[in-house]
Amino acid sequence: MTDLGKRRWVTSLEVAQLAGVSRSAVSRCFTPGASIAEETRWRVMEAAEQLGYRPNAIARGLNTQRSGLIGIVVADVGNPFYARLVEALAIEIQGRGKAPLVFAAKEAGAADALLPELLSFQVDGVLVTSATLSLRVTRLYDAARTPIVLLDRMAEDDEDVAGDISADNVAGAAMIADLFAETGRRRPAFIAGLENTSTSRDRATGFIAGLSRHGLDLVGRDVGQYDYAGGQAAARRLLGASERPDAIFCANDEMALAVLDVARSEFGLSVPQDLSVAGFDNAAPGALAAYSLTTVDQDIERMAHEAVGMLERWLQTGRQSSPLRLPCRLVRRATTL
Structure with missing residues (x-):
């Protein structure tokens, strides 16, 4: 068994001596993108493996100031x-x-x-x-x-x-507005994420502008804090309103999943016949068969x-x-x- 208390680090000089090359050649061999002959690289790697050498990233940082x-x-x-x-x-x-x-x-x-x-x-x-x-x-x-x-x-x-x-949040949200309008939705609503974030603001801007091009206005707007619990609370308020929306766009998928659960289990709504729902992000849970959520994908x-x-x-x-x-x-x- 190795005595860790007596462990000794192998140095680049020892590798250089065994490989029959300079110490700088060893350094170049372990520096990404550095130029070194293939035959020299092979000799250095063979020696390093034989000695159990690993380059010291901390020491290299002291030399490069990175x-x-x-x-x-x-x-x-x-x-x-x-x-x-x-x-x-x-x-x-x-x-x-x-x-x-x-x-x-x-x-x-x-x-x-x-x-x-x-x-x-x-x-x-x-x-x-x-x-x-x-x-x-x-x-x-x-x-x-x-x-x-x-x-x-x-x-x-x-x-x-x-x-x-x-992502181009404005253009992505406008795609959802176009989809709602083209599929006959007339009472759209929006659930924002965090009010002080550019992503939520831009998605609201793109969605509202897209609706306007089709002669539509929001019938409801709420804030869901970009999380599931916030999405649930926002969904209850919107779906419990006197003018119930027939389509809800959420600023992210996590809130959209909450809307789907609330709409089905608490309000008995059929999706998408009674209510269309869309999110943003293309997060993995939304692709599950239980949800099959329409969304906007970011690369x-x-x-x-x-x-x-x-x-x-x-x-x-x-x-x-x-x-x-x-x-x-x-x-x-x-x-x-």
Whole structure:
């Protein structure tokens, strides 16, 4: 049995000596993208495997002044959409030879407390998913020359960030308005997420503008806080109103699933005959046969790719990236006619 108390780390010099190459050749072999002859790489890897060598990422960071760590701050890890987004970001970061460091906030406003702590880990940059940042935090990162990229929301005027990326929420919501109108719905309603988020505002804007083009107005509007319980409460208020809607668009899928459950179990409504329901995000639970939810799909893999690219661009050039809005796709299922 190995005596862990007497464990000794193998050095790059020992690998170089066994492989008959320079120490810098060993370093290049373990540096993503570095140029090295294939025969030299083979000799180094053979020696490293024989000795049990693993490169020291901390020591490499001291030499390059880069830790190789990319922070991810997620405000609602229980939301299936954000779980998928964090997974896609981690895969993208690892594919570029870096390591993700994930911090979970309990709510969107809690990111302010986490971001200063992330700086203590010497992260090269931070990806923030749908959280509101204060001017104090963005200035702190600017002073540390550590870039922030926002995902699934737009940067506000006072947020000095390296870039922001989201789906084209306005166009995506307009697709739902078109679908409701084209299938004969005349009493549409909307359930917003969080009032202070750009995603919810943009989805409301796109939906209302789309309805207007068909000569339709909202008969009801409520707020569901982007979660299941909030969606349930909003559904009860809307469906219990004197003018009951015949179609409800929710700013995310989690609220839409709550609307479906309340409509069927508490009001005895048939979906989609009595009520059409649509969400936004294309989260996995909505595809289950029990729900078969009509929704709007965001290209999560591309969003992750572009976001990490924005960080790398800032690290290489110090330049901000222009805001990016990615096209959405309507996913039509059984909850609409």
